[in-house]
Amino acid sequence: MATALITGASAGIGKTFAQQLAAKGHDLVVVARDEARLADLKSRLESEHGISVEVLPADLTERLDVQDVAARLADxxxxxxxxxxxxxxxxxxxxxxxxxxxxxHMLTILVRTPVVLSHAAAKAMRERGHGAIINVSSMAGFLATGTYAAAKSYLTTFSESLAAELDGTGVTVTALCPGFTRTEFHQRAGITRQQLPDALWLDADKLVSQCLRDVDRGKVISVPGVHYKAAAGLLDVLPRGVARNSAFKSRHRPQAR
Incomplete structure (x- = not known):
């Protein structure tokens, strides 16, 4: 039986990954700071799907906690x-x-932590000849709207680079680049559905389902939603200066996931 390790598994997109992978029969290792929420998730998923869930509490801004998770990936x-x-x-x-x-702290969570964990996972997976890494990036990474966008740009490029390095090994890497998604992420940021057209909001269940299909196909970049696919294609051909200046003018608007 396959095992998936998910960081930020107690809420939002991470929790949705946990639910869908459990439904597919994967055993899970769930990682987050909130041990009580992880324990509740473990109880429900094990009861509903008959799989095994290992709870691994960790503060991923702390170097030693990150190393504990990396050691679990390398075991x-x-x-x-x-x-x-x-x-x-x-x-x-x-x-x-x-x-x-x-x-x-934000840079640690968005850049250093996924780099350290990807290194541990990719080495172990390459040795076995199979595996998949999903890095949850963002549509913001295609823009220039602040340090969050810069970090997500790094994560997307890092994912592409690692995918190329692992080509032919049986290990895939996919950068998931969602836009605005109905999760706690935007609620905590004070972004409400009323601030944006309804068509721009993604459903977490559909987003994760699309990503897992893209992983099965070996896609390196997964952009869910018709509107965001079109936006990504447009940003790919626009002169960088135009895209950068447009993003700068809208920098005080809500950011995508």
């Missing part, structure tokens, strides 16, 4: 077949208005 006695790097958050204010410590 040859308990192989992990899929890694979902989902943990993340955004800051409400602009770079110069934030405390630099807050910026550093």
């Amino acid at each position: 040859p006695a308990k192989p992990v077949d899929m890694l979902v790097n989902n943990a993340g958050y955004g800051l409400k204010k602009g770079f110069l208005d934030n405390d630099i410590v807050d910026e550093e």
Whole structure:
């Protein structure tokens, strides 16, 4: 039976990954800070789907906690077949208005943590000759709307680079680039559905289903939703200066996941 490790599994897109992978028969290792929510998730998924869920509480801004998760990914006695790097958050204010410590913590969660965990997982998976890594990036990574966007741009490019390095090994890497999604992520950021057209909001269940289909197809970039696919295609051909200036002018608008 395959095993998937999911960071940020207690809520939002991470929780949806846990639910859908459990329904497909995957055993799970669920990672987040909130141990009580993880325990509740474990109880429900094991009861509903007859799978095994291992709870691994961790604060992914802490180096030692990240190393604990990396060690779990590298453990040859308990192989992990899929890694979902989902943990993340955004800051409400602009770079110069934030405390630099807050910026550093966000950068750790969005960049350093997925790099460390991908390194551990990819080496173990390559040795076994199979596996999949999903890095939850964002449509924001195609724009220039602040340090969150910059971090997500790094994560998307990192995923493409790692996918190329692993080509032919049996291990795939997919960067999931969602737009605005109905989850706690945007609720915590104070972004409501009334602020944006309904067509721009993605359903987490459909988003994750599309991503898992893209993983099965070996796609490196997964962009869910017709509107966002079109936007990604347009941004790919627009001169970088035009895209950057358009993003700069709208930098105080809500950010996509």
